[in-house]
Amino acid sequence: MASESITSVLKEKRQFKPKKEFAASAHIKSMAEYQRLYKKAEKDPEKFWGDLSKELHWFKPWKKVLQWKLPYAKWFVGGKTNVSYNCLDRHLDTPRKNKAAIIWESESGETRTYTYQQLHREVCRFANVLKGLGIVQGDRVTVYLPMIPELAITLLACARIGATHSVVFAGFSASALRDRINDAGAKLVVTADGGYRKGEVVLLKEKVDEALKEAPSAQKVVVVQRASTPVSMQMERDVWWHDLMKGVSGQCPAAPIDSEHPLFTLYTSGTTGKPKGIVHSTAGYLLGAMITARWIFDLKETDTYWCTADIGWVTGHSYILYGILANGVTTVMYEGAPTYPQPDRLWEIVAKHKVNVFYTAPTAIRALIKLGKEWPEKHDLSSLRLLGTVGEPINPEAWIWYHEVIGKKQCPIVDTWWQTETGAIMITPLPGAIPSKPGSATLPFPGISADVVDRSGKSVPANVGGYLVIKKPWPSMLRGIWGDPERYEKQYWLDIPGAYFTGDGARRDRDGYFWVMGRVDDVINVAGHRLGTMEIESALVSHPVVAEAAVVGRPDDIKGTGIAAFVTLKMGNTPDDGLKETLKKHVGTVIGAIARPDEIRFAEALPKTRSGKIMRRLLRDIAAGVETVGDTTTLEDLSVLARLRQDDES
Ligand code: ATP
Ligand code: MG
Secondary structure, three states: OOOOOEEOOOOOOOOEOOOHHHHHOOOOOOHHHHHHHHHHHHHOHHHHHHHHHOOOOEEEOOOEEEEEEOOEEEEEEOOEEOHHHHHOHHHOOOHHHHOEEEEEEOOOOOEEEEEHHHHHHHHHHHHHHHHHOOOOOOOEEEEEOOOOHHHHHHHHHHHHHOOEEEEOOOOOOHHHHHHHHHHHOOOEEEEEOOEEEOOEEEOHHHHHHHHHOOOOOOOEEEEEOOOOOOOOOOOOOEEEHHHHHOOOOOOOOOOOEEOOOOOEEEEOOOOOOOOOEEEEOOHHHHHHHHHHHHHHOOOOOOOEEEEOOOOOOHHHHHHHHHHHHOOOOEEEEEOOOOOOOOOOHHHHHHHHHOOOEEEEOHHHHHHHHHHOOHHHHOOOOOOOOEEEEOOOOOOHHHHHHHHHHHOOOOOOEEEOEOOHHHOOOOEOOOOOOOOEOOOOOEOEOOOOOEEEEOOOOOEOOOOOEEEEEEOOOOOOOOOEEOOOHHHHHHHHHOOOOOOEEEEEEEEEOOOOOEEEEEEHHHOEEEOOEEEOHHHHHHHHHOOOOEEEEEEEEEEEOOOEEEEEEEEEEOOOOOOOHHHHHHHHHHHHHHHOHHHOOOEEEEOOOOOEEOOOOEOHHHHHHHHHOOOOOOOOOOEOOHHHHHHHHHHHHO
8 A cells, every 4th residue: 555645636516405395304404413413422432322222122231332442343242132123023013013114126017015014924934944944043144045025034034043144146156156155154045046137037046056066064055936947956955945934933032132243244345356254243233224324314204215236235234124124114125137128127116116215326327327318207206305325436427417317406315435344324414414515425424433544544634635544433343354353454454553444545625525536456646646536537427428437547658657548438429539539638627637548448338346336456457458367256247358358459
């Protein structure tokens, strides 16, 4: 890691204040209220989190809020609670009993709804099944399921008995699955015969069979029948979900679970390298997910909330399931691809279920921008009252498109910065309180001591880029990397003394707003200036023909490093040399000559992780004309790389 600061060149000035009517009924109603909360938490974090934790149901109250021995935190020490109880049982003697907990929408348009009561029953039944299979507290269960209700039921059932779940995204290959089962030492795998993706059946059970050839810890496989495609069931080992559930009792008391017991492990998206098995706790994690969901999405009893992420990612854990159900709100879960069968699939679902709060990723927004606004315009989106984004920095022009075309200028946007490691959102607007600026995740959530520092851990001045760190422990923070304490310490705690280092670069403006500039590993060093990727990419995206852009450094004989930009155009635009020049000039005009790309390459698609994040390290190799040696297992579509290399030769 280099020690210099990062030069900032982005000049975004627009600001959007919360509307009066929205603020009036919001959980956090004004900047003054936010600041009061923030100060209170800053002054006495243990009291702040301790008070909030009283809302959870405790089988046994905790004795101490925090035990902190850098870099290991224990929260709510001595307490016993249960995540499944807090998400389900707690609501059953309230009017929420027969309220929809999950509205599930299949790719083909079929709907299944579970009330809190019904979901509770199914979770209890499957928890009893797990017990029957010999799963006990502390066992690991690998979950390799498509986005179907059984996925939610499985996780909540694991939580109910204290089994640690490890979800592996169902788009991953057999070898990726095998490595993750082995890493966790999972005793059981829950899967399906197949899952639907763009109208095709993905053969999941087949991949499990392949993976288990070299994953001896997994003694049993539960198979959900989803696609009714033929599978081979191995005697003794493989059992059908529906057979196991027959006649099983819908009563299963939630086990009192220690606050610090690992609720789950989950691998990061793998944008920068080999994915890490992040460990999350029980009580601290749930508290973080619940409070952030309520204040940031401003959840109301009447809301229908929809997050388009897959439960294979942390966003799905915290903000499809745990954080939302803990608030007793209705969560929509969608099985399929966002643009199948047509580019308006998301908007069709918003209109069908009258979604009020909608949370998605910049990658989806940019894909929709590319396809044109006629698709959202076909649908009645007037139920929407709040929009959110997560996963990557959102380019200001994409933010504006989201605001105008989807939100009709009526919905606040929460640009939420966080990571698998943080468990919950860390830097974000509170929609009734904090004015937003397109491209900025704005301010830290109360109780989160975020800062931008130099290598020695000293805060850098306003508008100087540096390292994004968190200076105090927080309840939903990771508790480690599964089975690898050394990597945990090295990855997060050794670079900057005394602080958790996020791996991201950022700057704060004069209002204290955070602007994430991209990953520190992706910083481009041009003629003595260190430039973040986000600002140059945003300058490119601000040109009307550009849908998406990724920039990387590449060796340059004269300058040492030059800037190469990979650009995807909106539909109906022709890539030619004239346009290349126009775009280079555009960047020069918008942010200055220093950031002017030396080379523009048009690309049909960019290499992305399966969670939709651009993998710049692969583009670096292509720009430099060298073979890729790094890990590509988390890449969504290998052919994208091949195509980019082909363009290189032509
Ligand atoms: P790996 O750590 O294996 O490289 P990953 O970092 O992509 O994978 P995640 O935990 O899913 O895995 O992603 C967290 C990262 O995503 C953040 O560190 C940041 O780089 C980026 N990110 C998420 N939300 C935002 C946001 N709102 N603004 C800017 N960047 C964001
Ligand atoms: Mg990361």
